[in-house]
Structure formats: structure tokens, C-alpha cells
Amino acid sequence: MSKNKNNNKKSISLSDIVSRNIKNRRFKDYFTNGITSIFSFLCVLILALVIGYVLVEGSPYLTTNFITTNYAQSSVTLKTENDFVLGENRDYSDLMRYEDTVYSDKWGIGIKSKKDNDQNDIYYISEISVNSPFNNEMIRADDRTIFQVTPDFYINYLTVRTEEGTYVTVFGNDDGGAEAIISTLDQGIAIQDSDFKTLGGGIRSSLITTVILILFTIVFSLPLGVGGAIYLAYYAKNNRLTRILRSLVDMSSGIPSIIFGLVGAAIFIPIMSSMTGAVGGNVITGSLTLTLILLPTIVKTVEESIKAINPSLIQGSLALGASNFQTIFKIIIPNSLDGILNAAILSIGRAIGESAALVFAMGTLITATPSLTSSNTSLAVHIWYILSGEHPAYGQACAISIMILCVVLVLSIISKVIPILLNRRKKKGAKQNVKPIQK
Amino acid sequence: MLNLFKNKKKDVNSDVNNEMLSNDELPYSNEYPNEQVMFEVKNFNFYYDKKSKLALKDINLEIFKNKVTAFIGPSGCGKSTLLRCFDRMNELIQDSSYDGQILYKNKEIHSFNTIELRSKVGMVFQQPNPFPMSIYNNVSYGPKCQGLKDKKELDKIVLNSLKDVGLYDEVSDRLNISGSSLSGGQQQRLCIARCIAMSPDVILMDEPTSALDPIATQKIEELIKKLKEKYTIIIVTHNMQQAARISDYTAFFMLGELVEFNKTEEFFARPKNKKSEDYITGKFS
Ligand SMILES: Nc1ncnc2c1ncn2[C@@H]1O[C@H](COP(=O)(O)OP(=O)(O)OP(=O)(O)O)[C@@H](O)[C@H]1O
Ligand SMILES: [Mg+2]
Numbered sequence: 001m002s003k004n005k006n007n008n009k010k011s012i013s014l015s016d017i018v019s020r021n022i023k024n025r026r027f028k029d030y031f032t033n034g035i036t037s038i039f040s041f042l043c044v045l046i047l048a049l050v051i052g053y054v055l056v057e058g059s060p061y062l063t064t065n066f067i068t069t070n071y072a073q074s075s076v077t078l079k080t081e082n083d084f085v086l087g088e089n090r091d092y093s094d095l096m097r098y099e100d101t102v103y104s105d106k107w108g109i110g111i112k113s114k115k116d117n118d119q120n121d122i123y124y125i126s127e128i129s130v131n132s133p134f135n136n137e138m139i140r141a142d143d144r145t146i147f148q149v150t151p152d153f154y155i156n157y158l159t160v161r162t163e164e165g166t167y168v169t170v171f172g173n174d175d176g177g178a179e180a181i182i183s184t185l186d187q188g189i190a191i192q193d194s195d196f197k198t199l200g201g202g203i204r205s206s207l208i209t210t211v212i213l214i215l216f217t218i219v220f221s222l223p224l225g226v227g228g229a230i231y232l233a234y235y236a237k238n239n240r241l242t243r244i245l246r247s248l249v250d251m252s253s254g255i256p257s258i259i260f261g262l263v264g265a266a267i268f269i270p271i272m273s274s275m276t277g278a279v280g281g282n283v284i285t286g287s288l289t290l291t292l293i294l295l296p297t298i299v300k301t302v303e304e305s306i307k308a309i310n311p312s313l314i315q316g317s318l319a320l321g322a323s324n325f326q327t328i329f330k331i332i333i334p335n336s337l338d339g340i341l342n343a344a345i346l347s348i349g350r351a352i353g354e355s356a357a358l359v360f361a362m363g364t365l366i367t368a369t370p371s372l373t374s375s376n377t378s379l380a381v382h383i384w385y386i387l388s389g390e391h392p393a394y395g396q397a398c399a400i401s402i403m404i405l406c407v408v409l410v411l412s413i414i415s416k417v418i419p420i421l422l423n424r425r426k427k428k429g430a431k432q433n434v435k436p437i438q439k
Numbered sequence: 440m441l442n443l444f445k446n447k448k449k450d451v452n453s454d455v456n457n458e459m460l461s462n463d464e465l466p467y468s469n470e471y472p473n474e475q476v477m478f479e480v481k482n483f484n485f486y487y488d489k490k491s492k493l494a495l496k497d498i499n500l501e502i503f504k505n506k507v508t509a510f511i512g513p514s515g516c517g518k519s520t521l522l523r524c525f526d527r528m529n530e531l532i533q534d535s536s537y538d539g540q541i542l543y544k545n546k547e548i549h550s551f552n553t554i555e556l557r558s559k560v561g562m563v564f565q566q567p568n569p570f571p572m573s574i575y576n577n578v579s580y581g582p583k584c585q586g587l588k589d590k591k592e593l594d595k596i597v598l599n600s601l602k603d604v605g606l607y608d609e610v611s612d613r614l615n616i617s618g619s620s621l622s623g624g625q626q627q628r629l630c631i632a633r634c635i636a637m638s639p640d641v642i643l644m645d646e647p648t649s650a651l652d653p654i655a656t657q658k659i660e661e662l663i664k665k666l667k668e669k670y671t672i673i674i675v676t677h678n679m680q681q682a683a684r685i686s687d688y689t690a691f692f693m694l695g696e697l698v699e700f701n702k703t704e705e706f707f708a709r710p711k712n713k714k715s716e717d718y719i720t721g722k723f724s
Pocket of ligand 1: 512513516517520521532
């Protein structure tokens, strides 16, 4: 009896411990769960803040102007050679009359306002009558050639000579706006001096350069990377040298890109300039440097997908008397397409996002015309440049960032979609244009 | 590790112009005077892992023209290894080596280059391995790799090969569906058709029915009986009934050695060797 009691007591206390423990454990669970959710919430919050900041700051700047104009402004100084008796003797009936445009019936032009890339109001001549002096009677002050004013140019200032022989000047940023400019113009009989400018601060050439950079990077890095992957997977003997090579490849993906930039600048730029006479970095040296950076990743990505190919397919091909070359192009590459496409996407992403290495290897000079042999900037380097000046242009930087983020988003969606598409194609059966053969 | 593209032993004298014997000119066997010898294996040893593992010991064997030869024996005895030696697929395995000789049509197999040899000696694998491409492209793969481009000729080859393996009636209207969407048995017949499309002399088959159900197996067996009129066939099998049903000659291996080679009826009725008898009667497997 007493033993039994004892036992009972013991079992009760045991279950007590268990239940207490359960509470304890549950508390620990809540605690760890709580911590993880807080941290993941923080991560999401930070991400949302970054993207939100970029979107809010950048979107007002993201205009067609911004994308289609160059960074550098060009300006032209114009005057008229003759005096005009304007108004009655000129026929301006071809002018279209828009409501948001202010017209000068004396000069036969219409002036409109728009925002420049810094969000300031600027005024430009949007309408010019065929018979207007602005059409073909304005000459450059320096070489006296006729200059056609186009809507790309906005008004910096205008100085007119009045009938009395006095001069009146109006500036493009005059508080009176288009009306003030027109009223000043209408007082004059000739334009003594004027300055027109194109919009600056745009990213047109950087955008084009980025596209060229991507193309060259893919052209250089994909064949090399795929070749290297095939070599490592199938040709290289599994000996110490190969293992060292492999770990070097692994290691080099951890090297900071700025060091690659340094090396790229030190090696590729002299080679390029000795071959083409180009001075300094350019798109080619930039994409070669990116290739250096990307090769390890590409080799790894492609090798993974090559290794996933069922070896019996390769054996089957070789057993049918196909050469190595044919086996590579007919079996290995088509079956590792997902890896190769992923590598291409990685390359594109890196070419768009990389800045540190390109600062050295490609240069930081934002030029108006993209060229293969002179310094140019990619979008990321463009950001670096406009933020490194005395007046960092955060708005524009954010606008570029939006574009980069969009591309990155699209790329990651594509990389998710690729395997699905490839699988579907495999299931459907490789649809080739093969007609059923007749009996 | 599989080193898929290494043919370590250089093709000994592949630049010597190789006039292959036609199938009628093949020498006759000494032991079986009615049979013409397609392959002759002489004092052949095969090693894996840098000579540390001897997989085949001193094999002497003849393979006869237009006959089915079955390789049987317990698992790991080296049947597949020997089979893969005939089309030099073993040389893709890193650190493998051999000594001795294998003569194909009375010539050392290393005097042919692998492309030439493998286009004459086809292989069917244990697991059906159709390429992930259309049926048509699967069958025309070999001829295309040899440089045949003529569409009409290719059509003819595909048509005949598919008819030969009895697949044509089943798939004639869907030649551009993927080979991998067929059933297992159909896939294996597609692989045989792919082989036949090269019009080889020899077809090597490594347990071609072990992944198939009984009905598909029966179809393949019938196909093999039919194919031996045109081709020399070597088949590795675990199934003794299968060997008895379809083969003309049987080679029994154990622990890397050829224990007995005989006519199939003789082998199963009156095995000369005690070990063969034990194996046939199921004392071990
Ligand atoms: N790639 C390889 N590397 C090292 N050893 C191998 C390799 N392939 C086979 N072997 C060894 O060689 C011996 C013969 O193998 P093989 O595959 O020829 O046997 P098998 O008779 O075909 O057996 P099974 O009936 O199971 O297919 C086995 O002991 C095996 O372990
Ligand atoms: Mg085997």
C-alpha cells in the first residue's frame, strides 16, 4: 500500500514537472517566435523604407525628358542681323493656337513652359511660324551661320533692341514667365543677343551605354563561362590541380569588386589603348572587367545545371557515335539552358548594378555620345557621379535607382519564370517543325 | 567520377587507312567452324581505380556474327564492364585501364577511332534514355551526327528503324512528340530504333528489359529474335529464362572471370562447370 502511495505521489509530481516544463517550453517558443517575427518584420520594414524612399524621391524626376536628354547642356548664342518691321507685313496664320501657349504676333512664335530635370520651370519656343524670324533668320553670334531654334532649346535670356535704340533683357527664369518674355520681345525690333540651352542633367547616354555594356558583358562572359563549366564538369581530371582551380574559382567570388576594377584598369586599359589608341577606360574595358567579376559565378551556375543532366543522355549520345563537340551542342547545352539563362540574368543584373569596379575600369566622365573607345558611364556610375559633386542630386539618383530596381525586379521575375517555361516545353515535347513522314 | 570525354589510350594507329572487312569476309571460328567471328577477346584484363581493382581477369571469348550472345552471372561479376569494352565506353571512366586485346572484324578496336567504332557498335542501356527531343530527332540523331543531311534519306531511315522495332504503328501520327513522353517499353524500343538507324554491325544491350513490365519485356525479346537476322547482338541479363529463350550462345561470368562459354541449349542442359550448374539450379545468385 505504502509503496503504491509513494508511486502515486511520484507520478503526480512528475506530471507536474512535465506540465510546468510545457509552460516553460511554450514560453521559450513564444519568445523565439516573437524574436524571429520582429527581425523579419524589421527586414521587410527596412526594405519597404528603402524602396519607398526611392520611389517617393525619384518618381517626380522620372520624366521622358530625364531619360531622353543628355547630362551635359549645350548652349547657343543667337542674334538677328537685320532690324524688322514686324507684325503687319508677315503672315503668321499657320501658327496653331494652343491654350497653354503664349504667342507673340509680332515675332510669330509661341512660348510654353515645362519642368527641367531639377523641377524648375523653363520656357521654350514651342511654335514657330514659317515666316517668323526665328525660323531662318537667327544667326549664331560666333560664326554667323543660320540656326534653327527647336523646342529642345529653352530660353536662358533674350536681349532686344527697341526702336529708340535701348536694350531690354529678359531672363528665362523671370518671375513673369512666358508673358514677361513675350512682352519684352514685343518691345524690340531686333534681337541683339540671346542664349538658348538644351536641357541638361538627363541620362540618355548613360542609359545607352548601360545597354551596350550589358551586351558586351554577355558576349564576353557567357561563352567563356559555359566553356569553363563544361571543361570543369567533363574534361578536367579530378586531380589536385583541378581542385585548386575549383577552390580558386570559389574564392574569387568573394573578392571585392573594386579590386577587380583596379586590376581591370591596370590590365585592360593599357591593352585597349595600345590596340585602338583609346585613352582611358571605355565600355569594352568595363565589360571585360565585369566578365572577370562574373566568370566564377557563371561557371558555378552553369556547372550546377550541367551536373544535373542525366549522364546516360551524354553516354547515349557518345554511344551513337556523336563527337564530343556534337554532344556538347546537341545534348549538354540544350539541357543546361536553365542554368545558362540564369547566368545571363546574373550578368545583366551585375552589369546594371556594378559601380565600384566600373569607376576605374570604364571611367566617370558622362559624355553626350556613347562610344566604344572613350570614357562613358553606366547608370550606376552615373548615380555615383551625380552624388559625388558639391550638390548631390538625390532626386535624380533616386529616379535612376527606380529604373535599376525595375530592371532587377523584371530579371528576378524572369528567372522564376524560366524553369516553368522550360519544363512546360519539355512536357509538351520539344516541338520542332517536323512533318510526319509519308508511308 | 565519370570523365566523359577522355579517351585516354590514344587511338593506336587510327591514321592507317582502315579497310574494314565486309561481314561476309569475317574469319571462321576454330571451335565452332560454322560461325563467323565478329569480336574476339584475347587475354583481356580490365582495371578500375588506377589498377587497384581488377574487374575482368584474363577473358578469352568469341562473339559470333548474327547470333545472340547472352552474358549472365551474379551481380558485380563484370558483365557490364566487358560489354562496355566492346564500344570503348569504359574509357570514359577516369582511372580505368586494360591490357590484352579485343579484335573487331579481326582488327584491334583501338585502331578505329571511337566515333567510327561506336557508329558500328551500338549500345542500348539498362534505363531507357531517349533524348529530350522529338521521336523523329531521336531516331535521326546518329545519322545526322555522321553528317547525313538529306531530308528524304533521313525520313526513310527513321521510317524503317521505327518499323523494325514495331513502334511505327504506335507513333506514326505523332513523330514530333517528345521521346520521353512514351511509355517505358516504347522508350526502350525507341532507343533500339535509334541504334538501328546507324545500321550497325553489333548491338550491345545491358539488361534492356530490367526496367520494363512483362508485356513490354516480351515485345523486346521478340524484337531481339527478329533483329539477329541482321545484327550481331550481345545482351547482358539477370534473367536466366530470358537468356535461354532468346540467346544462341551463353557466357557465364563469376568474379570477373569467364567461367563457361557454350551454345545456350548445351549450357542449360549439360553445364560443363560445377559453378555453372550451381548457378543455373539456383544454388546461388
Ligand atoms: N566506375 C566504376 N569504378 C570502380 N569500380 C567499378 C565501376 N563500375 C563497376 N565497378 C566494379 O567492377 C565490378 C564489375 O562491375 P559490373 O558493373 O561490370 O558488374 P555487373 O556484372 O554488370 O553487375 P550487375 O549485374 O549488378 O549489373 C564490380 O565489382 C563493380 O564494383
Ligand atoms: Mg551491370
